[in-house]
Amino acid sequence: MPELAPYAVSNTNSRGRRVPEPPPAGRSEFQRDRDRIIHSTAFRRLEYKTQVFVNHEGDLFRTRLTHSLEVAQIARAIARTLHLNEDLAEAVSLAHDLGHTPFGHAGQDALNECMQGYGGFEHNLQSLRTVDLLEERYAAFDGLNLCFETREGIVKHCSPENARTLGDLGERFLAGRQPSLEAQICNLADEIAYNNHDIDDGLRSGLITLTQLDEVALFARHVAEVRRSHPGLAGRRLIHETIRRMINALVSDLVATTAARIAARNPGTLDEARESPPLVAFSDEFQAAQREMKRFLRRNLYQHHQVLRMTSKARRIIADLFSAFISDPRLLPPAYQTALEAAQPRAVADYIAGMTDRYAMKEHRRLFAVGEI
Numbered sequence: 001m002p003e004l005a006p007y008a009v010s011n012t013n014s015r016g017r018r019v020p021e022p023p024p025a026g027r028s029e030f031q032r033d034r035d036r037i038i039h040s041t042a043f044r045r046l047e048y049k050t051q052v053f054v055n056h057e058g059d060l061f062r063t064r065l066t067h068s069l070e071v072a073q074i075a076r077a078i079a080r081t082l083h084l085n086e087d088l089a090e091a092v093s094l095a096h097d098l099g100h101t102p103f104g105h106a107g108q109d110a111l112n113e114c115m116q117g118y119g120g121f122e123h124n125l126q127s128l129r130t131v132d133l134l135e136e137r138y139a140a141f142d143g144l145n146l147c148f149e150t151r152e153g154i155v156k157h158c159s160p161e162n163a164r165t166l167g168d169l170g171e172r173f174l175a176g177r178q179p180s181l182e183a184q185i186c187n188l189a190d191e192i193a194y195n196n197h198d199i200d201d202g203l204r205s206g207l208i209t210l211t212q213l214d215e216v217a218l219f220a221r222h223v224a225e226v227r228r229s230h231p232g233l234a235g236r237r238l239i240h241e242t243i244r245r246m247i248n249a250l251v252s253d254l255v256a257t258t259a260a261r262i263a264a265r266n267p268g269t270l271d272e273a274r275e276s277p278p279l280v281a282f283s284d285e286f287q288a289a290q291r292e293m294k295r296f297l298r299r300n301l302y303q304h305h306q307v308l309r310m311t312s313k314a315r316r317i318i319a320d321l322f323s324a325f326i327s328d329p330r331l332l333p334p335a336y337q338t339a340l341e342a343a344q345p346r347a348v349a350d351y352i353a354g355m356t357d358r359y360a361m362k363e364h365r366r367l368f369a370v371g372e373i
């Protein structure tokens with residue numbers, strides 16, 4: 001690994017693990033975190049969780065797993081270039097969506113509605129709950145016992161009310177401090193990844209078209225560039241050549257803007273970076289371009305009637321499962337029934353959030369379709 005900047009997270013300035021452990025041999029603390037995440041059950045389930053398209057709609061669409069791998073690729077490249085901790089960026093990226101419900105954002109919204117009055121449901125906090133509590137793999141502790149900085153990166157945002165329940169991890173939300181620069185990178189790498197792969201998947205599905213994308217300045221500029229340098233190129237290659245240029249442009253802008261902001265602020269330590277205003281950022285021009293892409297995707301893809309038909313079905317499945325389990329907890333698997341009486345709605349939420357798309361559909365059929373057991 002190239003030499004780390006003084007404001008990067010490192011093995012030596014890390015605030016460590018909740019349960020102290022001897023240092024790993026032959027790998028860094030954050031490589032160990034990454035390895036624990038990869039071996040977790042929640043990580044394997046990401047393969048069967050929706051990003052935008054439900055898993056069974058096609059083999060070529062992104063899932064939460066391939067999305068997380070793309071985020072990790074982008075975050076690592078940015079971290080490495082800026083002499084920040086690439087291993088931490090990778091660990092946070094791979095873990096950032098572990099708490100996602102089945103059926104993407106529709107599932108999370110539905111579960112959040114069900115959990116009103118019981119503390120709500122928020123996928124960032126559920127990702128933290130997964131790595132802190134729900135994974136059952138080690139003899140000495142619940143969860144994966146990850147380093148503070150990995151856990152800090154997983155909790156992207158949080159209400160003051162929830163922050164007060166998070167101990168040292170919640171302090172920054174109450175004090176208005178930033179997370180590490182590595183965590184800030186993962187946050188924006190997530191945006192770069194999903195904007196670009198949703199355009200790719202949207203085109204592949206036929207729900208959006210190249211002509212429509214002419215209204216998105218960043219896309220129009222790069223597709224024109226590809227057509228100029230490769231006249232006659234069409235179909236998948238034209239799309240891929242355009243998207244890889246957009247990712248490259250966004251990453252280059254982010255690296256240049258961030259390097260300039262770091263140089264201007266000149267933090268001497270990790271804590272000084274946390275005290276600074278957000279240092280990882282796009283230029284104003286690219287920030288506006290990202291916003292335009294998001295607006296386009298919301299209007300034309302996420303709110304496309306075919307996607308809405310799927311999301312409305314997903315909401316009903318989640319709401320049905322929740323009310324069935326709440327009204328009769330004996331329907332839950334025994335492991336979840338043993339959860340404390342008082343925490344029962346939370347145990348139901350944990351069970352539902354852990355489901356893959358197809359498991360949720362199967363469980364729904366088992367509970368509601370006459371003739372299925």
Ligand code: MG
Pocket residue numbers: 067071096097190
């Ligand atoms: Mg994500």
